[in-house]
Amino acid sequence: MNSFEYVVYYEYNGPSTCDPLRSLKDSDEISRALRDLPSALQHCLRSDDTVHESKSRDGDSITVQINTTLCETVVDDAVRHCLKALDLFGRKLKQD
Numbered sequence: 001m002n003s004f005e006y007v008v009y010y011e012y013n014g015p016s017t018c019d020p021l022r023s024l025k026d027s028d029e030i031s032r033a034l035r036d037l038p039s040a041l042q043h044c045l046r047s048d049d050t051v052h053e054s055k056s057r058d059g060d061s062i063t064v065q066i067n068t069t070l071c072e073t074v075v076d077d078a079v080r081h082c083l084k085a086l087d088l089f090g091r092k093l094k095q096d
Contacts, residue, residue, distance in 0.1 A: 005093040009061035033086040044078035
């Protein structure tokens, strides 16, 4: 079984050429997006894969741990897809 961890957060750096209508989220929208990420990931992964989350102390980010039989590339693509859909950013943590 493979295990991958990501730190997920919201960052607003204005509209971009890829998303010219992007607007600033309020704190409720950010909390909702962070809360919805684990279930969105679960839909992109296999049913026997697990997604665990832990919140940061300030509540501005979460750490997501995914335990799966899928390869790293497939998991990274699923995470990237869900982050984009929820207007979030993420950083993969180093694996030991």
